[in-house]
Amino acid sequence: MREVIGDILPLALTVAISPIPIVAVILTLLAPRAGGASLGFLLGWLAGIVVVSVVVVMIASAIGLSGHGSGSTAGAIVKLVLGAGAVLLAGRQWRSRPRPGAEPKAPKWMAAIDTMTLPKAAGLAFLLSGVNPKNLAMILAAGVSIGSADLAIGQIVVVVAIFTVLAGCTVALPVLAYAVARERARGALTELRTWLVAHNAAVMTAVLGLIGVVLIGKGIAGL
Template sequence: MGEVIGGILPLALGIAISPIPIIAAILMLLSPKAKGTSVGFLIGWVLGIVVAVVVFTLLASIIPEQDPDAAKPIAGVIKLLLGAGLLFLALKQWRSRPKDGEAAALPKWMSAIDSMTTMRGAVLGFLLSAVNPKNLLMAAGAGVLIGTAGLNGGEITLVIVIFVIIAACSVAVPVIAYLVASTKMAAPLESLRGWLVQNNATVMAVLLLVIGVVMIGKGIGSF
């Protein structure tokens, strides 16, 4: 089980460090309906991660069992494809980064955050975690690692819980911190938002590159 946890950690961190959902959460915390929308967003974010990783774990568990010491070509091919997809997204992110002196543009949907309700915040959180291609690929990678590791039910549940906690922490921490000390958090959150907006593409490109290479390495090791 330790090997599986070690394998999913970079993927969980990849979801956690994704700047767009963090920016969305911060914008909600700075909006007039901060508490309602941010809590809804956090619930949707966590639920989306759980659904994605559980679905891919179940799908991966369908792969026929093999001798633990034998090659696992099916799992290897899936990991290679996931790694290639992450490298493609890394290249796309790198090309989209703002040039020197150019301000980064935010997605248009972020302009509607101020008027969002709790339910819409929850739906947005779910979509960003369960449907977003970058996060979906990383959840798929984690699901393949978990589902093909031959773990029992209790071990699978524990590994998924660890994955979800790590993947969700980047949204959970600012939301919980704001709920505990809202007056002290406004300035730090605004500063963090500005940095993330400007460096979103670069951060994601490097992150996807590293995780993509790791996933390809695991795929090669399965043959």
């Protein structure tokens, strides 16, 4: 189990430092309905990670990616494909970066966060965590690592819980900080949002590229 935890740590970190969900949760905290919207976003974010992770683990176990021989080879091939996908996403992210001197543009859906209720914020977060291509690639890789490791049910629950907590910590921390010190946190959150929007492309390019290379290396090693 320790080897699997070591495999999923960088993947969870990649999900955690993705700028878009952090910006989104900060916007919910700066919205008129901050309490409900931020709580909904946090719950939806964690739920998306758990649901996709569990589904991938079940599929990986069902199709025989666990064990040795052909199953082990299939798992290695999946990691190779996911690694290549992460590298391609990194290149796409870099090409989409704003030109020097240009104002970084936030996604249009961010403008609608001000009016979001708890259910709508939860739905948005679920999509960002479980369907967004960047996060999906990392969660798929984590699910394959867990599902191909011949773990007992209890161990799978523990590993998925660890992955979810780590992947969701950067969304949970602003919510907790706002709940504890609302006025003090507001200024810091505004500054963090501005920085993340400005450097989104650079951060995601570096992280996706690094994780892609790691996954490719693990895939080659498993062949």
